[in-house]
Amino acid sequence: MITNEREQPKTTIVIFGATGDLAKRKLFPSLFNLYKKGNISEDFAVVGVARREWTNEILREKVCESIANVAESTDQERAQFATHFHYLPFDVTGKESYKQLNELLTDLETEFKIPGNRIFYMAMAPEFFGTIASNLKTEGVTETNGWTRLVIEKPFGHNLESAKQLNSEIREAFNEGDIYRIDHYLGKEMVQNIEVIRFANALFEPLWNNRYISNIQITSSEHLGVEDRGGYYEKSGALRDMVQNHMLQMVSLLAMDPPIRLTTDEIRSEKIKVLRALRTIDEREVNQFFVRGQYGPGIVKETEVPGYRSENNVNPNSRTETFVAGKLMIDNHRWAGVPFYIRTGKRMKLKSTKIVVQFKELPMNLYFDKNKDYLRPNLLIIHIQPDEGISLILNGKKVGPTGETTPVKLDYSNDGVDAGNTPEAYERLLYDCMLGDAANFTHWDEVDLSWTYVDKISKAWELSDKSIPLYPSGTMGPIESEELLIKDGFKWWPITD
């Protein structure tokens, strides 16, 4: 949806988990950026909830600390922004304090002339989501004259069964249309650009199918290890942490048919069709399509780092995967026969998210010489992060008399245009939620279909007695990941280009 950047939605925002990491690192700075840009008016209020015995003043200090480094902002501006924050300490599992929350919100709505619009942001562990939603409803906090929206953090369940359970709990209190399931990849500038690149360019759309594309590769690699999230990650692993959500979302954006309109429902409907067309992998053939790995000790950014099994809160014999590579087939007219390769992992050589679209060779290429590897297939590279842009790799003539070809790279980089001004994913998503635009949030049907796909893989891995391949930290994963493509006659394209 094309939004008017100056539209100023009026709302109160309740952050459950206001003393936590997500609030400090992402939510406060994102709200501040929206405020600075004039995308939220002076008429807004935030209520932070958590158990710690903080006061309004303490929360405001923490907010100021978390935004201290935001460029081009003054102490006065930050302090003024923080006055909009209020704190209510309570344990969300008890019902007693929700009435008090309701009264505080009503008072703030009167003070700021907000027409009963409320956003409830669940920045807490998932086991609380259902309870909070239920208490909000039974204690009357969702009964207002305006709209009420629930923003839910990942992970949305641990598998299909638990996701269904969670969904039915929150649906008791909120309609599907009022539930905003966050996938922060959908807020990234270049992920949002996928649709524009595809649907606004006559150059690409006619070629975007199995007649012209030989394979698509999506890599999301990290330098970071599991950090202090061992407890969560041991039960999750890379498949649930990254593939079920971010990687499958990028696959569906790349593979979807053009929506008839750029509305939330039409876009979602096309993405859902892709997930429905994913070829189901039988448990016995998982190894042909997916490989996993776990990082061992190694060197990342010139520093020695320990292996996964030596991290805090990790079982020393853990079989949890920190790396996944997979080949996905989409059985529809457009994509039959075209592999979508994905890989994601922690403690890898690079911090990078890139999509490489490899086009097919010409049926007969006059310039191809098998003995000289100088003709490359055409590649479209979408740089998601840390650099943002697009590259197109073509073949041109080498300067001089020989008639030899040479790869020619056409580059577009966002850096030159926006000079670091691209909004953070959370900032964009929060603003979308305020405007009621759910296109970049995940619909329940997408969650359902992606868990259905992923559950087969995790089940096969749980049952397998094969040892998990280890890869040294600071590499691009285990050798099995290379072999996955080699057996199809492909290779991972370097993602440093």
Ligand SMILES: NC(=O)C1=CN([C@@H]2O[C@H](COP(=O)(O)OP(=O)(O)OC[C@H]3O[C@@H](n4cnc5c(N)ncnc54)[C@H](OP(=O)(O)O)[C@@H]3O)[C@@H](O)[C@H]2O)C=CC1
């Ligand atoms: N941090 C990140 O970068 C990311 C986080 N997420 C997701 O966001 C959510 C929050 O993560 P994160 O901020 O890292 O977690 P933290 O552990 O840092 O924060 C948890 C928050 O919950 C509060 N809390 C815990 N129990 C209760 C309770 N019974 N009643 C009231 N408040 C309670 C804690 O406050 P107190 O102890 O004061 O009660 C704290 O504010 C999780 O679902 C996570 O998966 C997703 C992507 C990235």
Ligand SMILES: O=C1O[C@H](COP(=O)(O)O)[C@@H](O)[C@H](O)[C@H]1O
């Ligand atoms: O959701 C998650 O994403 C991050 C990676 O996000 P990015 O924006 O830095 O690519 C990952 O580290 C984390 O484990 C996962 O929960």
